[in-house]
Amino acid sequence: MHVAMDKLFGGREGLVGLAILAAVIFIVMPLTFDIFRLNLVGKYLTYAFVAIGLVLCWGYGGILSLGQGIFFGLGGYCMAMFLKLEASDPESTKIQSTPGIPDFMDWNQLTALPWFWEPFHSLSFSLLAVLAVPCLFAFIISVAMFKRRVGGVYFAIITQAIALILTILIVGQQGYIGGINGITDLRTLKGWDIRTDEAKYVLYFLNGALLIGAILVGRLIITSKLGRLLLAMRDREDRVRFSGYDVSSFKIFVFCVGAMMSAIGGAMFTLQVGFMSPSFIGIVPSIEMVIFTAVGGRMSLIGAVYGALIVNFAKTYFSESFPALWLFLMGGLFIAVVMLFPNGLAGIYSSHIKPKFAAWRARRGAGGGPPLPEVAPPPEPAAPKPAERPAAAAVPRSLAAGIQSEPSR
Amino acid sequence: MDGYSASELANIFAMQAFAGVSLFSVFVLMALGLAIIFGQMGVINMAHGEFLTIGAYSTVMMSILAEKYMPSFLPYYFIFAIVVAFIVAFGIGYLVEFLMIRHLYRRPLDTLLATWGLSLIMQQIFRSAFGAREVSATLPEWLMGSWQPIEGVDIPINGLFVLALTAFLSLAVFIFLFRSRWGLKVRATTQNRLMAGAVGISTPMVDRITFALGCGIAGVAGAAFTTIASTGPTSGSLYIVDTFLVVVFGGAGSLLGTFASAFSIAQAQSVMEFFMSGSMAKVLTLLTVIIILMIRPEGLFSVKVRK
Incomplete structure (x- = not known):
């Protein structure tokens, strides 16, 4: 039991690191910021889920995915679809020509709810879908690629292309999934208004707790034999294969875990920010998610959280005050992190x-x-x-x- | 398809196919450089699109200079602009390889991130230097207008020019790679880096020149690009993902494969654009490419390379 706890918390040092992070999230942030800024911090912390997933995939597994935005977006959209359906009950949409369907469908002359929207009336189905849809998607991609021993740069390029395709698809399908505007104007979750200050506090703390949970899951994976195998695979894939391990299954597993973590982040993003749009899926946001991990340290779960926080704080600050400087800084960050501080x-x-x-x-x-x-x-x-x-x-x-x-x- | 007679439909089809040929030219011009770099060094240069933009901007600068100081020179400046675009992009590529890429050869994934950072910086430099608005070069008269081979079919001259330029450049690259002494060194390094070094080829130098050459070709692509569209800070990055897919789909290191895949992707996209919305055409094309890549990861034509 003691050994298991030690593994989970990473010994004394890991425990202290985790405690400091928890203190920052649960005590320091809520005390220093007003609810508007705290909500912003909550938004940054949803990116930390993606960063943690990338630590597992990229830092340990050696799989660089430039398409984590896909899973972030899919998770976010699954949540947003449920919230949107709840927000468009026949009562509040009675001015539309077809009441009871989301407003953007009405604007695009749709007269009935498309079939794939139907199951999202149920909260439990939606919560399941938040995890299952991205996981299934990741499973399909990774089985197709890893079983055929495609990896490295090829994998990165193809995930990037998939992110592009998904963005174009969503932008092109205005009537079915809201197009470039995304799914906006989300109001309540089972009757509970998510736009009030109180709800924002609750969601922030829920988000923090889930994040700590995600870190613990990540710790479990990297301290287990699986984590050792991932490291071995990253460094010498053929040797692991010759030792009799089925390399692709481990890669598929860790990629799916990374995808599910991103999806949780996406769903929490939708809840806290109140909308979801294709601008969080495409090439640029996806590759930015990689820089969170790179800055925090690609081998450190806790570092990834700080990376997401720091880069996003800097982004908000600079793009508000010195918009021209920000791209220089961001570009410099990519280069510096790779050439000077590979471990962030x-x-x-x-x-x-x-x-x-x-x-x-x-x-x-x-x-x-x-x-x-x-x-x-x-x-x-x-x-x-x-x-x-x-x-x-x-x-x-x-x-x-x-x-x-x-x-x- | 109602309301069109058979001959009109044939004309539209021909013009749509020519639009595909223009897209094909841009793809080939961009993919040539990328394919050489990727094929030889396994490096993905995310800033490749920005080298195209460099070429485009230097062409625009040349056109402004010609207009201001030598109006009589205006009809001919374009040929010089192409050369200047090549030289500028080649020089910057050489510098980038020296300062950045050569330190990262052992880490291809990190190169991807570093060159992405480079592309962000370059985009912002363009934006600061030339403004966020798109600019365009003054085209010489002989590049404008269209050619009518038969009644009802209009082929734009600039498209033909870009096609000719593409053909010329491809031929030049082919001769360089397969008929010159330097090309022999490049191919030797691609096939077996260690042995190439052992027989006295300076592989780091080969790498540097190859990278710079790839960037130079992107610069020429940029010069050609100004004849079909206007140039903005992010014009190059619009095509980058498609170009990667072209290279990967064609098979790394195979020039023939690059042509074949550029042709099929461009044609599929522009012919389908006539039957459905542009975005769906793109989605379907890219999706097909990815599915084919999942079935055949080494691409259409693969070259056997000892790693």
């Missing part, structure tokens, strides 16, 4: 801040004695997660062993 913020933390912090702790523990030499291990290019670092990193830690017991693993 988490990498900077574990190679620069953590050793100093450990040395400081050791110094303080020694009771004002002579300062210990700071032995900072050289950062490895593709360093594993801090908690899984081999003994080389433990030099400063073992010096501090007098006061701090190593987490048993």
Whole structure:
């Protein structure tokens, strides 16, 4: 039991990281921001779901998907369709020529609800669809690709093309799914108004809790044997295959998990922001989601959340104040993160801040004695997660062993 | 199809097919550079569309210069503009390879992200330098108008010009790759990088020149692009995904495959555009390409390459 908990929370260090993140989400943010800004933070945190999914797919699995917006969008649309149907009951749409169907259908001379909208009258079906539709879609894509050993750059390009196709399709089908405007004017969830301040608070906290849950699921995956296999596959796929593992199944699994996480983010986005449109699906938003993960650290689940928060804060700030500067900054970020900090913020933390912090702790523990030499291990290019670092990193830690017991693993 | 006589329908079909040929030319011009780069180095250059834009903007600049200082030169400037577009794009490509791409050869996925960042920066530079509005070059008189081979069929001259340019450029690339000493080095590096290095070919230099050449071809594509459409900061990125699909569909490293796939994608798209909405035509075309790619991931024509 103890071992299982240790795995789930990533030892003492992981637990502290998670606690700090939880404190930031649940205490610091609500106290510092008013409800308008908090709602914005909630919106950023929905992108963090995508970023976490990408840590699993890209950081661990080595599968770069440039189409995570597809799943974000599908999840969001499934939620939006339910909310839209509830908002367009015959009573409130009686001025339309066909009451009881969503307004954009009426504008496009549709007289009956299309068949694929029918099941979205039910909340439980919609919630299931939020997970099942993107998962099924991801399953189809990944089976077709990975079973035929297509990967790497090809996979990235094809996911990007699919994101483009889906956008064009939605924009072209104005009458059926709302076109370029998306599905707007969402009001209530089972009679509960989602536009009030109180509802926004509730949704924000629900979103945060789901996010912590997603991180724990991610931890479970990467600390299990599956996670080890993913890493091995990323580095030497053929060796894993020759060892008798069915490589494609693992890839399909992790891609579907990533897709479902994105979909949860999309659904929470719809609930908090109150609409869903194709502008969250296409090529540009999809590749921006990759930069959240890259900035936070492609090997760190918690880092990905901070990455999503920081990049989005910067985006909002700069595009409000210096719109011309933002694209330069964004472009520079892509290049810098790839060329200078391949492991993002988490990498900077574990190679620069953590050793100093450990040395400081050791110094303080020694009771004002002579300062210990700071032995900072050289950062490895593709360093594993801090908690899984081999003994080389433990030099400063073992010096501090007098006061701090190593987490048993 | 009511209201059209058989001959009118045939004429429309012919003109639609020619529209497809124009699209085919743009695809080929863009895909040629991309195919060379991707085929040789396995690098996907997301900023390729921006090199097209560079070529287009330098053509526009040339046209403005010609108009201002040498009005008598205006009918001929376009030929020079093509050369300038090539040189500018080649030079910038050379620099980009030197500063960025060569550090990332071992990480193709990261190259994709870094070049995407580059494309964002380049777009913003275009926007700051030339403004967000689209600009167009003053075309020489001989490029305007249309040619009527038979009654009821109008073939635009600029389309024919772009087609001719495409043919010329493809031939040049073909000769460069398969009949020149340098092309031999390029092909040797593609087939077996280690052995090529062992027999004394400087593979990093081959890479750099190939990358720059691909960018230069994109620059020429940009010059050709100004004859059919106006240029904005994001014109190049409009075609980038289609071009990737063209290259992947054709089979990496196969020039013949690139032509075949550019032709089939362009024709399918423009002929279908007549029967349904433009967006549905595009969706259907791209979807078909992706489904074929799922069945045959190596593309139409594949070259055996030792990795």
